[in-house]
Amino acid sequence: MSEAESSPPEGAGTRAAAESSRGADTLGSVGELDALARIIPRLPPSAATVLGPGDDAAVLAAADGRYVVTTDMMIHGPDFRLAWSSLHDLGFKAAATNLSDVAAMGARPTALVVALAAPAETPVSDLEALADGLREACAELAPGCGVVGGDLSVSPTLTIAVTAFGDLEGREPVRRDGARVGDVVAVSGSLGSAAEGLALLFEHAVDNEGVPDAGAAARLRSEHPGAVADQLTPRPPIADGVAAALAGATSMLDLSDGLALDARRIARASGVSLDLDAAAVCMAAGVDASRLPHVIVGGEDHSLLATFPPATGPGQSLPGGFRVIGRVVEAGDDGPALLVGGRVFSARGGWDSFDEWSGGAG
Amino acid sequence: MSEAESSPPEGAGTRAAAESSRGADTLGSVGELDALARIIPRLPPSAATVLGPGDDAAVLAAADGRYVVTTDMMIHGPDFRLAWSSLHDLGFKAAATNLSDVAAMGARPTALVVALAAPAETPVSDLEALADGLREACAELAPGCGVVGGDLSVSPTLTIAVTAFGDLEGREPVRRDGARVGDVVAVSGSLGSAAEGLALLFEHAVDNEGVPDAGAAARLRSEHPGAVADQLTPRPPIADGVAAALAGATSMLDLSDGLALDARRIARASGVSLDLDAAAVCMAAGVDASRLPHVIVGGEDHSLLATFPPATGPGQSLPGGFRVIGRVVEAGDDGPALLVGGRVFSARGGWDSFDEWSGGAG
Numbered sequence: 001m002s003e004a005e006s007s008p009p010e011g012a013g014t015r016a017a018a019e020s021s022r023g024a025d026t027l028g029s030v031g032e033l034d035a036l037a038r039i040i041p042r043l044p045p046s047a048a049t050v051l052g053p054g055d056d057a058a059v060l061a062a063a064d065g066r067y068v069v070t071t072d073m074m075i076h077g078p079d080f081r082l083a084w085s086s087l088h089d090l091g092f093k094a095a096a097t098n099l100s101d102v103a104a105m106g107a108r109p110t111a112l113v114v115a116l117a118a119p120a121e122t123p124v125s126d127l128e129a130l131a132d133g134l135r136e137a138c139a140e141l142a143p144g145c146g147v148v149g150g151d152l153s154v155s156p157t158l159t160i161a162v163t164a165f166g167d168l169e170g171r172e173p174v175r176r177d178g179a180r181v182g183d184v185v186a187v188s189g190s191l192g193s194a195a196e197g198l199a200l201l202f203e204h205a206v207d208n209e210g211v212p213d214a215g216a217a218a219r220l221r222s223e224h225p226g227a228v229a230d231q232l233t234p235r236p237p238i239a240d241g242v243a244a245a246l247a248g249a250t251s252m253l254d255l256s257d258g259l260a261l262d263a264r265r266i267a268r269a270s271g272v273s274l275d276l277d278a279a280a281v282c283m284a285a286g287v288d289a290s291r292l293p294h295v296i297v298g299g300e301d302h303s304l305l306a307t308f309p310p311a312t313g314p315g316q317s318l319p320g321g322f323r324v325i326g327r328v329v330e331a332g333d334d335g336p337a338l339l340v341g342g343r344v345f346s347a348r349g350g351w352d353s354f355d356e357w358s359g360g361a362g
Numbered sequence: 363m364s365e366a367e368s369s370p371p372e373g374a375g376t377r378a379a380a381e382s383s384r385g386a387d388t389l390g391s392v393g394e395l396d397a398l399a400r401i402i403p404r405l406p407p408s409a410a411t412v413l414g415p416g417d418d419a420a421v422l423a424a425a426d427g428r429y430v431v432t433t434d435m436m437i438h439g440p441d442f443r444l445a446w447s448s449l450h451d452l453g454f455k456a457a458a459t460n461l462s463d464v465a466a467m468g469a470r471p472t473a474l475v476v477a478l479a480a481p482a483e484t485p486v487s488d489l490e491a492l493a494d495g496l497r498e499a500c501a502e503l504a505p506g507c508g509v510v511g512g513d514l515s516v517s518p519t520l521t522i523a524v525t526a527f528g529d530l531e532g533r534e535p536v537r538r539d540g541a542r543v544g545d546v547v548a549v550s551g552s553l554g555s556a557a558e559g560l561a562l563l564f565e566h567a568v569d570n571e572g573v574p575d576a577g578a579a580a581r582l583r584s585e586h587p588g589a590v591a592d593q594l595t596p597r598p599p600i601a602d603g604v605a606a607a608l609a610g611a612t613s614m615l616d617l618s619d620g621l622a623l624d625a626r627r628i629a630r631a632s633g634v635s636l637d638l639d640a641a642a643v644c645m646a647a648g649v650d651a652s653r654l655p656h657v658i659v660g661g662e663d664h665s666l667l668a669t670f671p672p673a674t675g676p677g678q679s680l681p682g683g684f685r686v687i688g689r690v691v692e693a694g695d696d697g698p699a700l701l702v703g704g705r706v707f708s709a710r711g712g713w714d715s716f717d718e719w720s721g722g723a724g
Contacts, residue, residue, distance in 0.1 A: 056466040057432035062424035070419035073477040104418040115435040161523035
């Protein structure tokens with residue numbers, strides 16, 4: 001409609017009618033090929049494209065002689081509620097969460113392929129909005145990265161599967177197992193905010209029966225823009241992945257399952273313990289001490305957690321948005337662990353999608 | 363159970379009991395991480411692995427400086443019925459159909475990533491069977507190709523999204539737009555058989571109410587092993603993709619949507635017409651002339667359709683399993699078209715998943 005409104009008055013009525021008719025199109029009514037024809041022009045191009053969409057497969061450049069690959073699926077019900085997330089939000093989040101896995105290897109994201117399955121009654125305009133979300137996430141978080149291929153299907157359950165690719169540009173990948181005693185532990189991006197957003201949504205963006213409610217979600221979004229946006233449209237610090245690699249990060253990962261669970265992954269893989277400073281964690285998260293437990297177990301920030309060699313001289317600073325939140329220490333008698341202020345943090349913590357799922361889609 | 367049966371008698375009862383208890387495990391009861399721990403060891407390794415599963419992303423070798431990428435999703439309902447396909451069948455087919463897209467570029471398949479979403483009540487043993495199917499397809503059709511990463515989620519709708527990678531080994535990709543007047547048209551693999559298998563299943567593997575029936579499907583499979591197997595566990599001639607490229611194929615694609623629709627794709631992309639010889643098509647398909655229309659419109663064979671330069675001397679033969687089924691001719695006044703015996707074949711033909719879907723999953 002906005003296109004029709006901005007056109008000259010002559011013929012605007014006809015165009016609005018045509019737009020309105022197109023607005024009633026669904027995936028089932030127009031079919032896969034026609035829907036794709038409307039989606040593909042909205043997808044971002046990739047600078048790594050050798051051969052783009054339209055053949056059996058795409059061909060991508062890998063001047064480095066290697067490429068980084070990760071895949072992640074978002075499913076209506078376990079992963080999102082349509083009363084809270086628009087299709088535009090979902091496209092943005094699907095791109096952002098996969099880009100952060102590429103960034104966590106110290107790689108520059110180059111391309112995505114997207115397999116999308118949606119109910120037959122899904123408006124094609126919703127699929128266009130999803131494409132817009134993918135495009136805007138790539139443009140904002142990883143310029144040059146684009147969608148080089150995909151698949152569109154009908155399914156009773158809206159499902160978005162993204163596979164993302166990255167270029168190491170001659171560097172070694174930054175793995176989880178390289179943290180060394182004496183390294184500093186640092187984070188770039190939000191901490192606990194996405195989980196706070198989810199808690200707010202479950203508390204306030206539901207009706208009296210606890211069913212997700214779109215109107216309440218819209219009000220909440222305007223009242224708590226930070227946390228709710230961090231949950232629904234995360235903006236991880238993608239460029240800081242390459243910056244960390246260039247600065248000599250010894251280990252790195254994407255904080256998808258919460259600081260407690262993910263920090264333990266680095267500890268176990270590296271055979272060390274990570275000792276977090278409570279005050280530094282709270283400062284990095286922008287919260288007071290009472291929120292520390294929530295910050296440590298809350299998932300889905302998709303921020304970058306990394307370890308760096310200790311400063312070797314005055315004035316040495318961490319790259320990009322990284323802030324120190326702790327130190328790498330020797331593993332104790334019970335093996336690698338997460339410590340906070342020198343004491344073992346034993347709460348299980350972290351996110352397992354099966355535990356949290358109520359079975360209701362919303 | 364077979365593991366328990368082959369163990370010494372001492373303790374076999376205890377082991378069988380433990381196996382039986384494991385057999386009752388479901389994705390929902392054991393959770394994503396424990397299910398993955400049981401699936402991952404069954405997945406085939408990839409010879410291209412630089413860094414395998416266990417980090418935020420995998421790293422793959424691309425000595426060629428480029429890599430081939432394709433993605434495809436299989437969804438319970440539109441794409442398969444669980445009364446007809448075991449999880450082992452689905453794993454095999456998901457691998458085979460993606461491998462054929464890589465092969466159709468003239469590339470050697472190197473790796474897969476697999477995003478799997480299944481209902482919480484899915485037995486973990488079913489997920490193990492799916493992994494076995496993936497492994498056996500790679501071993502049989504594309505040795506050296508393996509699974510380098512994935513994602514496991516819960517969903518009301520069983521969904522398998524595979525992204526496949528390939529190595530061009532220094533060759534140019536074989537596209538759809540290179541067919542030239544005078545080239546021969548050739549096919550490697552089955553023709554119309556997968557569609558015949560689907561028709562047999564819909565006709566005979568259903569109960570009196572038309573609902574897919576597992577017992578009837580098992581009987582049908584033993585009576586018509588070729589066609590039903592070509593539908594449920596296709597074995598496309600993957601190695602013939604590289605063979606065709608080495609032999610100078612000018613265009614190639616994977617016959618996923620039927621000979622009529624896919625041959626027209628080569629015709630349009632190349633600006634030529636493809637003239638099929640009815641007798642040669644029937645001979646390649648192994649059927650008599652009465653079946654020609656079915657052979658031409660039936661989809662899902664995942665065979666390779668290619669064009670090759672005309673023979674330049676006596677004794678020159680096509681590579682691998684390719685058989686000549688026609689010639690490339692100049693496009694007529696109405697533009698690129700599919701001809702059979704010199705006459706335009708105008709039936710729409712081909713497969714659009716939305717047209718065929720009844721909405722029942724089965």
